[in-house]
Amino acid sequence: METVIKTRTIKDKLIFEFENSKLFLFGSTQLRDNAMESFYKQGIPTRKHEEYKYTRVDLMLKGEFDFSTNKNCSDAQIQPLKFLKDAYVVVIENGVFVEGSSNVENLPKGLTVCSLVDAEKSNSPVFEKHYAQYADVKTDPFIALNTAMTKDGAFIHIAKNVIIEKPIHIIHISTTSVNTIIHPRNLIVIDENAQAKIIESFETISATAKTVSNALTEIVVDKNAIVDHYKIQDEKELGYLVNTTQVIQQRQSVFSTHTFTLSGSLVRNNLTVVLDDEHIESHLNGLYLTVGNQVVDNHTVVDHRKPNCNSNELYKGIIEGKSTATFNGKIFVRKDAQKTNAFQSNKNILLSLAGTINTKPQLEIYADDVKCSHGSTTGKLDEAKIFYLRARGIGLVNAKKLLMHAFASEVVNTIKIEALREYVEEKISKTFE
Amino acid sequence: MNEVIEEKISAEYKYGFVTDIDADNAPKGLNEDIIRFISAKKNEPEWMLVYRLEAFRHWLTMEEPDWAHVSYQKPDFQEIIYYSAPKPKKVLKSLDEVDPELLKTFQKLGISILEQERLSGVESRVAIDVIVDSVSVKTTFKETLAEKGIIFCSFGEAIQEHPELVQKYMSSVVPSSDNFFAALNSAVFTDGSFCYIPKGVRCPMELSTYFRIEAAGTGQFERTLIIAEEGSQVSYLEGCTAPMRDENQLHAAVVELVAHKNAQIKYSTVQNWYPGDKEGKGGVFNFVTKRGICLEENAKISWTQVETGSAITWKYPSVILKGDNSIGEFYSVAVTNNYQQADTGTKMIHIGKNTKSTIISKGISAGFSNNSYRGLVRIAKGAENARNFSQCDSLLMGDQCGAHTFPYIEIKNNTAVVEHEATTSKIGEDQLFYCKQRGIDNEKAIGLIVNGYCKDVLSQLPMEFAVEAQKLLEVSLEGSVG
């Protein structure tokens, strides 16, 4: 009998790295060991996994990877990424909080912004109560991997009754020169009756190698709190991003999240919002613009667990070239969640014959007195409208741009921070060039 | 092939068929003799009898469908009288002889069948064909229409006067073997309306048929055929009522619409058959096959229906979009209260290129009723750039009723744009209290809510019907909440 010598798989390598670097990892040993065990059981998903069948994350993880993380870029390089002039800024470079580049001095009363490492060191009771309580390692291998292997990230806490009017901007930067896998992790806790605006942006600077970011953010929205959350994903060709956002909402809270995917070779968003009490309101908005061979996959879960809540979801995409966009929107209305209002809409424009759109609304409704609707459309740019614009003297290229802008504006207009809206608008214009 | 069948049937005809030509009613039950009786009674040509017998023989091989979301005691088809002409004294020579109750109903509908009155009035005119228990009793405005070359008459008359048109188009959209009830109708239908709009003519008035079931134990099986030639336009209204009876009455109609190049047909129905009493006793079983075909390019067929009556409704007005750029529309309000059951919707079959369809369905369920939307959107392989928009809304009043939505979407061409939206909402104590807190009492509030909810559909109805339909909705929901 012939013996087959298998090359080590990425899974083996990750486990090996985990065992080797235990000392540098973050979080309690028990939590990490448990997470790693869960990852071991789940493995890297292939197209046979229902949840990953349109997005080949296994191919993304082919090849050699380095697991060390270094600081490579200067403050001057980071400066342009701080596109909000008036904001508290947190810089996470290759998965590690960089205090020197962040602007977190003179914080107002009631606002805490620091690294996860510091939050743990200082024995913050808020940190201890909420860390790794919501993203369940058993539900997804990337959650498991992040929980096992994260080294750092941001910790943000807003105390009861406090309103932070200035936005808080978390900048994730990849700057590596060798293929790397990183696992940044953030914990954001907004206490009762507090209000905040949080932006997470994902960028690459001077990177010359592939970076796989397995980023995870947990957000706790307590009673009556109001939170506006934004994700701007713009990692260019070398960026591969799996971005998990796990949100838990308490009674009468309002949470709005907005995901803008502007570039990146592969972007997979796993967004889960749990409505864990009554009279909660959740808004999930998304816009993805895909070109070339890009793959963008938005998986959202809205979990209505209690009665009298509202959720509203709007995802729009413009697909060009040979790119692939996937939208998978799951809405659970649990047995107790009577009088739920849940709306979902996914609209796509397909600009090329080679582009692919997979759209899959999934409603699982176990209560009987609910109002749910979902709609999904895929189409080309309306020829009649293009013709109308041309008949008014607007050239074909500009006519198309105008219509694409109009299409995108429904999502862009949900941005409440003016400077951010302008920034995103400009980015979109560049994409349409 | 046809000749062989014809021969066989005519051969049989020679044996044992005795017609009591003087009888007003056929005896109860259904067999080939009854069909011969009906055909003879109506003095039909041989090809009609052949057609009927063929349909009947096919019907015998079929089973009553049970896929619809309705439950009922299946009718005993041998207990039904298939032909009932109105009593001799009711054969009307002039409108003065019309049953005053009937006239009253018309007044209620806001429609006058008295030509003179209409002519002197400023309101838009409506030509009406009145059908009582399967027999056409009066068609108004025939002459005015004839001047434009429009044929509007009873189906029976069309068979006699325009056999070439009937032969060409009858069953060209709904084959007599299409389904159980369509086959039954093809075998036993006694009358109905026929309408032909010649090339380039815009029908100057609304055409209308008013159906009424009068006699007890009778089935009503009418047939409507509308043909719109190239570039023509017609708007057609259909109204239905029946008196209260304890037993269920069967109504199984077939409607066929044919729209040629650039032609437009708008077909509106206000159906108010007797729905049965509060305990669910009696009421009409309404099993209807309605289908139109946009035969050539740029044709348009639009169905609008307001369904408040019948114990059971089983009805899917459909459009086959065969011609390129053709358009199909379906606007529906279906109200069920007490123990009524409705399973209704549409089919939009996209075959031609650039074909468009719109479906707006509004279901209202109250009491213990069940209301289902069942709709099919099919985009065939060659239907480049087809578009469909569907919106199916359900409104529940109280918590003993049910609303169900069964959309079927079949897409064989990837240039299609298909949009589907569905909502279910509930009117209960909370909404009514909110209105009260703003000074609006229950009765007013329900009127506001129902009319607001249905306005997208009601606005599609011709003016004559819109007001009546609105009242009808309020009446059928009286006392359903609070």
Added chain:
Amino acid sequence: MLSIKNLHASIDGKEILKGINLEIKEGEVHAIMGPNGSGKSTLAAVLAGRSEYDVTEGEIIYNGKNLLELEAEDRAREGVFLAFQYPVEIPGVSNINFLKTAIGEIRAYKGLEPIKAKDFLMMLKEKQELVEIDRALVRRSINEGFSGGEKKRNEIFQMAMLEPKLSILDETDSGLDIDALRIVANGVNKLKSEENATIIITHYQRLLDYIIPDFVHILHNGKIVKSGLKELALELEEKGYDFIKEEVEA
């Protein structure tokens, strides 16, 4: 204007209000604060005439009339307005049509001529500007697809249109971000006059930074346990509701 004496009310046999006494005069703003379950929303519901609640004892005199004898719609017609904590959605009925109907009914009740279409539209425009509500919202179906904040703003718009004598704002601040809260408070302040009165029901103190109350009452376990001036609200926010519980139970 409003006199509540020894009001007891219960739902499904469970007593929620256990003897409320409250006097409100024209021109006054009263804030009622209390922890969850203290009976704040029950008081609002009883004043507006929700039938699920049984008034077992006590009386409410409103402008000389026994309020408890009036139907809910007649209370509204008499000028009692409730801005709902959770405004319901009514699909298909536009705000405009709804308000036209409501104003029509209220005027008919008072024996007034129906409002002229032109006057109604003028009023609509004027009040829209007054409470800074988006025109598009006004034209849409009542609260359908509105965000929580938009619903609350629509309540204040309706209040402006119906010109009530006694307005009850039931947790109007919940779900409003700080910008929307300022706009809503601004609207309410503009609608204040010497002739009307306002009851503000709230769990948090924040709204009272913007709508300054003349009196603050603390509701606990179905009773007003403490009344004072606006400073009471600040004290409450600082010390939390537990301090009241301790004080009462001590």
